[in-house]
Every structure is written in C-alpha cells, then in structure tokens.
Amino acid sequence: MEQFTVRTTGRCQLIPITAQIRSIVHNSGITSGVCVVFCPHTTAGLTINENADPDVARDMVYQLQRLVPADDPEYKHVEGNSAAHILASLTGSSVHLLIENGALQLGTWQGIYLAEFDGPRERKVWVQIVGS
C-alpha cells in the first residue's frame, strides 16, 4: 500500500491527484490489473471528472454545496460539519482505475480528484494495486 498527502486550501474544492496516482502505478511494475485509490477521511471523498476546463470542478463544488447546505438548522451533529460528511458519502470513499500495458487507463478528458468538503486540511490518500 502506498500513501501520499494533499494539502487543501479552501473549505470545498477539488484537488487534482492524477499525477501522483500515475506515478505510483508506473513505479509498481504491475502491467495489468486494478488500482484502488482510497480516502481515509469522513469529510472528503474521491471522484473522477473533467481534466481540462477548471470551471467544471468549480461548477461541481457550487452545485454540491447548494444541494447539501452547510447551515441546515435540522442538523444535530455538534461539530457543525454534517454537510461535509454527507457530501463525502455522495462522492464516495474510493475510485478505481484500470491498468493495461503497465499504464493507468483513463478516458481522454478524465482526471482524478480529491474532493475536499471541510478544509483547509492535510489529507491522506491510500493506493493499493491488485494485478500481475
């Protein structure tokens, strides 16, 4: 299992981590298999989306915060970050990439992101590769 850290700078943001994952896959020597990327936090998640126009990530963060408001008076959790927990579950705690010919396989426009919902913080990302 490999690990790296990501420093987030805002409360809600998508941070690109494709380069780090690509490097771990390359260094593993695995030629065919699956790369599992896991987020060991409960107020951040992982997602795959557009790698070209940063406005896509910006629109996603905007819409997710509109859907799950941070200040809903019905929340009971005393830390006040229930929205971040809910958004972490909606985006999910892992993403999964295929490996072929020793390289990470992504669609043309795909990038991998850590989805921060309760930053700024230092976040860990865990990576495990299964294959041969």
Next chain:
Amino acid sequence: MEQFTVRTTGRCQLIPITAQIRSIVHNSGITSGVCVVFCPHTTAGLTINENADPDVARDMVYQLQRLVPADDPEYKHVEGNSAAHILASLTGSSVHLLIENGALQLGTWQGIYLAEFDGPRERKVWVQIVGS
C-alpha cells in the same frame, strides 16, 4: 465469497457493519489486498462514514430523504419506493477497503454502513477478498 445478513428496523437508517467485515478479513488469512463489500439489493446501499457520533448518520439520513422525497407525485414506479431506488444508486452498491498486514485499513473515524432506504427488512451483504 462470504455472506452475512443484517436486520434493519426502520425505513431509512445506517447500520454499522464494520465488525462483520473486519472479522471476514481476519479469517481469510489474506495479508495484502482489497476487500470488496457488495449489496445485492436495489433499495439499500453501502457507505463509509463517521464511526463516532451517531448524529452524523442521523443527519445523513435526514438530508438524503429531504433531497430525494419519498412522495414526489411525478414518480411512476407502482411499488411507491422510487426514492429508495434512487438513494441506493446515489450511495452506491459497493465499498472497497484496503488490507495490509492482514488487517482491514480504515481511517481513524471511518466505519462501514449498510444504508437502508426501504426497511425494515432482512438484507444480505456479500464480501469478496482479492489479494495474497
């Protein structure tokens, strides 16, 4: 493949299943790999979130039910549980845990939950481990 059952007691609730998964991983003898937990139902899902304050699970259930109302008059599905189907897809049908040194790896605050959206029912959980 291993299987266990969970008895849910309310219509919408998160039921902790970390102990069952940890036990299956321990008994498998696998020292390094990935544990796939799969929910074979279409009105329940799986998620990973806070294991400490039960108000997080409570706030999540509240907010998910607000987002996807049970009684939207536009639904056509005759069984009347469309909201449960939609929430099952939003949370997802599987979660994935890394295994290292023979132990399930989770972040400090993470627990694994069955997300019931159309209970009470008896639910099955399937577990497969890939590794060595």
Next chain:
Amino acid sequence: MEQFTVRTTGRCQLIPITAQIRSIVHNSGITSGVCVVFCPHTTAGLTINENADPDVARDMVYQLQRLVPADDPEYKHVEGNSAAHILASLTGSSVHLLIENGALQLGTWQGIYLAEFDGPRERKVWVQIVGS
C-alpha cells in the same frame, strides 16, 4: 481489458449493459474474483439498480435532473453541460461485481446500467477482471 460500445439515444437515460458484462465474465474463464466495469467519460456514469420495472430507471432520471438542473444560471463551464458532469460524479465512474463459480453474482432484482447524462452519443465501457 475488454471494451464494448453503447449507443445512447436520449440526453439522459439508463441503458442496460448486464448482458454484455455477463458475457465478458463468462468468456474470461475466471471462476472466482471481481469484475470492474469502468466508464471512460466525464458526462456519463455507471450504476446498478432494478432490472424489472423500467419506471424505476425513468424515475431515477427524472429525479436526478430535478436535483441537478441543466440550466442553473450560476454555472460557468462554457460547454453548458455542467449538470451532466456533476451527475456523472454522483453516480460514479465504476461498478464492481463479484464472480463466483465462474458466474457474475447479482441480486435478484439487480441490473447494470450505463447512465447517460449528455447524449445521444456513442459511449465506451471498459471491463477488467481480477481473480483466478
């Protein structure tokens, strides 16, 4: 890694792909393991849900479009399909199926779907199997 294509016919729709996945698993000769299905696009996703009443898929598409409106004036992405990108992340880029006795394992009512959010288009689906 195997690949097949799906021709979508509407802007937002769920297209069943269970038969194609089942065939790939059967032909792989793998008797026990995990099948990873990956969507290499950023405005479509994958999900598992009811295989019987098509109104479930219809209600899901309706509700997802209500939750994430296509025409929110706050969007900045110039291509005008931010909603499709957001829904792709909410449904997710991969689904995972268990394989036992050489067969794909699904719950009684489960089917696998490509979730199109910006069609009509020709979409690719990638499949990787890990096991023995």
